[in-house]
Amino acid sequence: MNKIPQVFPWIGSEEIQNVTKVLQNNWLTEGPFCKEFSSRLNAMIGCKYGVFAPNGTLALFLGLLALGIGPGDEVIVPDSTFIGSANAVILTGAQPVFVDVTRENFQIDMEKVQDLITEKTGAIMPVHLFGMSANMRAVMDVAGRNGLKVIEDAAQGVGVTYEGKHTGTFGDVGCFSFFADKTITIGEGGYVVTNDDTIYESLLYLRNQGRLDRGSFIHPAIGYNFRITDMQAAIGLAQLEKLPTIIERKLEIYRLYREGLEDVDEISFPVVEEGSNNVPFRFVILAPDAKKLMEYLDERIVQTRSFFYPLHKQPCFQSERFTKQKGTYFVNSVYGYERGLCLPVYPMLSEENIRSICGHIREFYHE
Ligand SMILES: Cc1ncc(COP(=O)(O)O)c(C=O)c1O
Incomplete structure (x- = not known):
């Protein structure tokens, strides 16, 4: 008997048909399938805005940048998470500060967070681990009392809700991953959601070389390339259906x-x-x-x-x-x-x- 793998993406004829359509359309980068995938994701998550990123780690990096996190700031990150959560913080020039998790379910221990807050703390990053939500009531309470931003690492959180609301929608931004082992996958991919108009605008500039439209070479801000492809979105649409x-x-x-x-x-x-x-x-x-x-x-x-x-x-x-x-x-x-x-x-x-x-x-x- 072959060994049962840890991960096995569920890819079938729906994904293949969708990708074929993209190839026939001859529009390979972000196009109609990305637009449709994004609008269906927003409806499913219940958020106002969402933008893609090449993977979950870069989704977190993009989200942190949009919150203005950078050198001199500290971000509180649970000690038990994938290293990408911390590396996204390091990439901004800020410092991750590790906090212990709870014994009951290994989510961020909010009772231990207060002691780690200093004048440098800029944000808390709860991580929704193993397909359940962190204690978002406590996270939002501590963040509110201390004037901190909240970036939710919902890489493992697709479909996960807390008190009836989808994870990723409590904080200032929420970040998802569509890596091959995730609940829905597009191979590699990430998604940043927000309900805030100003943060959304920053996300748009940051992910598109500091401009809003493609095809223009005037760049009002500094930004990068965080695009994905329509082939990936075509797979994502089929996955979302399932x-x-x-x-x-x-x-x-x-x-x-x-x-x-x-x-x-x-x-x-x-x-x-x-x-x-x-x-x-x-x-x-x-x-x-x-x-x-x-x-x-x-x-x-x-x-x-x-x-x-x-x-x-x-x-x-x-x-x-x-x-x-x-x-x-x-x-x-x-x-x-x-x-x-x-x-x-x-x-x-x-x-x-x-x-x-x-x-x-x-x-x-x-x-
Ligand atoms: C909790 C957590 N955060 C961040 C990531 C990073 O996502 P990605 O692998 O898409 O960069 C992952 C996934 O591997 C994860 O499980």
Whole structure:
């Protein structure tokens, strides 16, 4: 039996037909498919404006620039996230300051944020991890009291809502990723949303070489090229059409895993944040001997993934500017990394696959 992969994009005839249409149209860069994809995304997310970026990391970079974040500023970033969240901050010239996450579900620990706020703090970056929302009530409350901007990293947050509102729409900007492992994918891609007219205008200038229209060589501002292609948007439109089915299937897979692991007392699961729905990004378990379990499963049946390596431990972040919090401060991001592991939840994963994975986990603990 071939090993079950961690990620498997669901691409079918709809995507192929759409891409063929783009090629027949002979309009390859941002064109009618981008316009349609953007307007459908805005309707689904419930935001006023949205612009594309080449990937989620650059979406965060673009969003931060539009908020005016730059050298001399600090941005509070959870310690347990993909490194792209922090690198986007570094790219602006600002400093990421790492905060621990909660033990319950590894989202940003808002109780620990207040202590990290200084006169340099410009923004908070909650990351909606594993397909659930961070505690956005607390984020908006702390940001409001301290006059801070909020940039939501919703790379894993497509379809995820908090108190009925889509993630990415609480802060000043929200950023999504459409990388191949994301809930909907266009291969590589990102999206920045906002409800603010001024921020939207900045985003437009920044992503198009500091001008509003193409074809003009007068550039009122400094900007860059953040365009995507109509081929990607064509794939995105087909993916968006399938989103309700993707979410339904992920929830069914989640239910099957929970059922299949019911009698394995050694294992526990992160608790979905109160107010958030659940669009499983991976099936996340916490287990003693997680690293040994990963090896066991990797050798036999399924490609596993660990949690993100805590940012404060990253070899590239060992210089003094990154190590404000020391010792046992990051107790929960370290706990998550030591005990957490991720199993696949892609829509085409079969019931038989899930049963075999659960069977092997049971075998690991009980035999
Ligand atoms: C939480 C988080 N933030 C940021 C990113 C960066 O997105 P991308 O890989 O599209 O640059 C990812 C995805 O890999 C992610 O999971």
